Amino acid sequence: MINITLPDGSVRQYDKGISSMQIAQSISEGLARNVLAAEVNGQVWDASRPIEEDSNVKLLTWNDDAGKSTFWHSSAHLMAEALEALYPGTKFGIGPAIETGFYYDVDFGDQEFSSDHFKQIEDKMLELAKAKEEFIRKPVSKADAIEYFTEKGDEYKLDLIKDLPDGSITFYSQGDFTDLCRGPHIPNTGFIKAIKLMNTAGAYWRGDETRKQLTRIYGVTFPKSSELTEYLRVIEEAKKRDHRKLGKELELFAFSEKVGMGLPLWLPKGTALRERLVNFLQRAQVKSGYEQVITPHIGHKNLYVTSGHYEKYGKDSFQPIKTPQEGEEFFLKPMNCPHHCEIYKTKPRSYKDLPVRYAEFGTVYRYEQSGELHGLTRVRGFTQDDAHLFCRPDQVKEEFMKVIDLVLYVFSALGFEDYTAQVSLRDPDNKSKYIGSDENWALAEAAIIEAAEEKGLRTVVEYGEAAFYGPKLDFMVKDALGRKWQLGTIQVDYNLPERFELEYTGSDNLKHRPVMIHRAPFGSLERFVAVLIEHCAGNFPLWLSPDQFIILPISEKFEDYAKNLSDELKNSDIRGLIDFRDEKIGRKIRDAEVKKIPYMLIVGEKEAAEGTISVRKHGVGDLGSLTIEDFKQQLIKETTV
Numbered sequence: 001m002i003n004i005t006l007p008d009g010s011v012r013q014y015d016k017g018i019s020s021m022q023i024a025q026s027i028s029e030g031l032a033r034n035v036l037a038a039e040v041n042g043q044v045w046d047a048s049r050p051i052e053e054d055s056n057v058k059l060l061t062w063n064d065d066a067g068k069s070t071f072w073h074s075s076a077h078l079m080a081e082a083l084e085a086l087y088p089g090t091k092f093g094i095g096p097a098i099e100t101g102f103y104y105d106v107d108f109g110d111q112e113f114s115s116d117h118f119k120q121i122e123d124k125m126l127e128l129a130k131a132k133e134e135f136i137r138k139p140v141s142k143a144d145a146i147e148y149f150t151e152k153g154d155e156y157k158l159d160l161i162k163d164l165p166d167g168s169i170t171f172y173s174q175g176d177f178t179d180l181c182r183g184p185h186i187p188n189t190g191f192i193k194a195i196k197l198m199n200t201a202g203a204y205w206r207g208d209e210t211r212k213q214l215t216r217i218y219g220v221t222f223p224k225s226s227e228l229t230e231y232l233r234v235i236e237e238a239k240k241r242d243h244r245k246l247g248k249e250l251e252l253f254a255f256s257e258k259v260g261m262g263l264p265l266w267l268p269k270g271t272a273l274r275e276r277l278v279n280f281l282q283r284a285q286v287k288s289g290y291e292q293v294i295t296p297h298i299g300h301k302n303l304y305v306t307s308g309h310y311e312k313y314g315k316d317s318f319q320p321i322k323t324p325q326e327g328e329e330f331f332l333k334p335m336n337c338p339h340h341c342e343i344y345k346t347k348p349r350s351y352k353d354l355p356v357r358y359a360e361f362g363t364v365y366r367y368e369q370s371g372e373l374h375g376l377t378r379v380r381g382f383t384q385d386d387a388h389l390f391c392r393p394d395q396v397k398e399e400f401m402k403v404i405d406l407v408l409y410v411f412s413a414l415g416f417e418d419y420t421a422q423v424s425l426r427d428p429d430n431k432s433k434y435i436g437s438d439e440n441w442a443l444a445e446a447a448i449i450e451a452a453e454e455k456g457l458r459t460v461v462e463y464g465e466a467a468f469y470g471p472k473l474d475f476m477v478k479d480a481l482g483r484k485w486q487l488g489t490i491q492v493d494y495n496l497p498e499r500f501e502l503e504y505t506g507s508d509n510l511k512h513r514p515v516m517i518h519r520a521p522f523g524s525l526e527r528f529v530a531v532l533i534e535h536c537a538g539n540f541p542l543w544l545s546p547d548q549f550i551i552l553p554i555s556e557k558f559e560d561y562a563k564n565l566s567d568e569l570k571n572s573d574i575r576g577l578i579d580f581r582d583e584k585i586g587r588k589i590r591d592a593e594v595k596k597i598p599y600m601l602i603v604g605e606k607e608a609a610e611g612t613i614s615v616r617k618h619g620v621g622d623l624g625s626l627t628i629e630d631f632k633q634q635l636i637k638e639t640t641v
């Protein structure tokens with residue numbers, strides 16, 4: 001008998017050679033129907049593979065990332081089987097799972113292929129899936145593997161085999177198709193119920209431009225057809241909400257090749273929106289005891305040698321800026337922390353002075369390869385809503401609680417309601433790779449977990465995910481389309497206080513090192529605005545909206561009334577504009593809807609005579625006639641954050 005330990009800690013005894021699938025069946029038939037693979041002592045295995053010794057077993061389903069990727073990788077095999085049936089002689093490169101779905105790089109030889117053939121392949125895959133073909137694992141010798149693929153004439157597989165040590169090679173077969181693969185796979189093709197091939201691309205064999213270009217076919221599959229429908233809906237919706245598209249339409253930001261790739265230009269409306277975010281956070285920070293500081297955009301090389309950034313980012317970063325004085329080198333700052341450490345050092349600190357909290361909307365520059373750049377989410381220059389807290393070890397928990405409050409305040413004001421906290425701790429088996437004392441780590445880790453608990457956060461704890469310099473808490477936010485974004489981070493740092501020799505005098509009159517906490521609720525303004533645009537589809541909360549109203553006069557005759565109305569609203573800090581164009585009112589309304597302006601105020605004969613406005617709300621419709629005073633009150637109420 002062997003002992004199988006399940007994730008809940010329970011131990012069950014089984015005969016040697018039991019498979020994970022049989023373990024699942026012994027627990028419940030329902031569970032067994034959903035098991036795709038299993039994690040056995042940390043390695044993902046076929047659910048059918050026999051277990052020969054005492055093991056920790058976690059059954060994997062569609063709800064586990066490893067379950068999904070096994071499902072998608074197995075789907076790549078299924079696609080290859082279909083391709084081989086439809087296009088005999090096709091040769092196969094590699095077919096991995098990716099973040100969503102899978103691809104296979106294939107060589108069709110002389111056979112014509114285009115995305116017009118997708119439907120035919122999908123149908124074939126569904127037919128083979130219905131046959132519930134089992135994935136069968138078979139260890140083979142290197143000689144046999146070479147013989148098989150030589151006979152088949154697949155030079156790509158032979159190229160892969162050449163690098164594999166004898167004794168480590170396995171084949172997997174389903175139906176008539178056999179592939180070189182280390183696995184794992186799902187039990188049979190019948191789990192795959194919905195299939196969509198997405199697109200093709202050219203891909204050089206082994207990423208080498210001097211070698212043959214293969215056809216990469218991307219696809220995605222699901223265990224239920226309703227999940228595919230939902231997936232395709234989200235893709236369509238995401239295209240409509242793409243922040244690069246909306247950023248242009250709403251005139252928020254732009255890029256210019258002349259200025260440089262990855263360097264966003266904020267247009268007036270985008271700047272106003274950004275300023276409002278900054279003011280909003282600044283007000284909240286002042287209330288929470290932060291002090292605002294400003295530091296330069298560059299720093300002397302020595303600053304980054306001390307901080308360790310030079311060593312870490314040196315060659316990947318932008319090149320140094322040399323001044324006329326010999327030997328002097330400056331760098332664009334990749335982070336604000338080193339500057340803030342120097343501010344901390346400008347005077348002696350006592351334990352009574354702590355915590356000290358320095359906040360800065362600090363613009364930093366980091367080199368990203370041009371292929372990595374993407375709208376506002378991956379840029380080369382961005383502004384962090386940065387702050388550094390310097391506190392005593394016993395203050396870490398309270399500071400974390402306060403930062404959590406601040407982050408949640410930001411989320412609620414901006415309509416992010418679905419989030420979890422990820423707490424990243426040390427790898428308990430490998431403590432030596434972390435800087436800082438064992439005692440301080442234990443204190444900080446406990447403090448973070450307690451703070452998250454006391455604030456009622458839904459928390460996932462990840463061991464081994466902490467940075468070498470300290471544990472952290474990240475907020476993972478789900479947007480309106482269910483996509484996950486990492487926003488908001490709080491990070492303990494034992495490294496920089498050490499490197500900069502930061503000190504405070506304790507109640508014992510001795511010198512101590514403060515703990516440094518980095519935190520940024522938005523992360524960066526650029527990325528945050530991008531996520532916000534896509535989350536709310538450009539329909540910003542009213543307090544943030546670039547224009548809150550647009551007055552639409554029915555004809556030229558009512559322009560004076562429109563101007564007076566506009567002045568009155570602006571006097572109450574309500575912002576907007578007037579559409580003076582000589583257009584039909586229907587057209588003006590349509591254009592205002594495209595611009596996503598929250599309130600359309602229509603004024604004509606009746607309104608001018610009665611001193612009222614006819615109000616239309618974006619995405620809602622006609623709200624009827626209101627007095628100017630009532631409208632003002634409604635807006636003031638709606639914009640109070």
Ligand SMILES: [Zn+2]
Binds near residue numbers: 185
């Ligand atoms: Zn495989």
Ligand SMILES: [Zn+2]
Binds near residue numbers: 336386518
């Ligand atoms: Zn920092």
